[in-house]
Amino acid sequence: MSKSDLKERLILKGWAANQISQTEGKAFISQTPEAARALISSFQDEIPRILVCPRIDWSWSDVVNDVAGVVTDHGTRVSRGSEVSGIVQIPAVLGTKTATKQIREGDFIKIFCEGMEAIAKVYSAKTK
DSSP: OOGGGEEEEEEEEEEEOSSOOEEEEEEEEOSSHHHHHHHHHHOOSOOOEEEEESOOOGGGHHHHTTOSEEEESSOOTTSHHHHHHHHHTOOEEEOOSSHHHHOOTTOEEEEEEETTEEEEEEEEEOOO
16 A cells, blocks of 8 residues: 555544654554564564554553554653653654544554644545
8 A cells, every 4th residue: 555545534633742753654553562562573564653552651661662653542741651752762642532442453644743732644545
């Protein structure tokens, strides 16, 4: 699927975890760091991945080293998720409230952070 085959279907707003401005990649959803580790080890391609999860804290630190960005349901600029993503230097959209319910496995996501605000633009494949 090329980027021209994508159709924007959703924009989620949240807190920018740090000043890393943007990234993009294919979504994978995980409720726990253990499940995320298993998923990451199963990826066969080199496509950058965006972790979509309820929240991140220090138990996710090794997971976020292996992703291009993070989108969470919970968190703010002063949460553990902000600390973790800031140290690893990846863009993160925190506190969207509904990311794990609205983003689907394999959706393409573009993250944009500016100041204290961030958005995740979610794309799905165009149907013919």
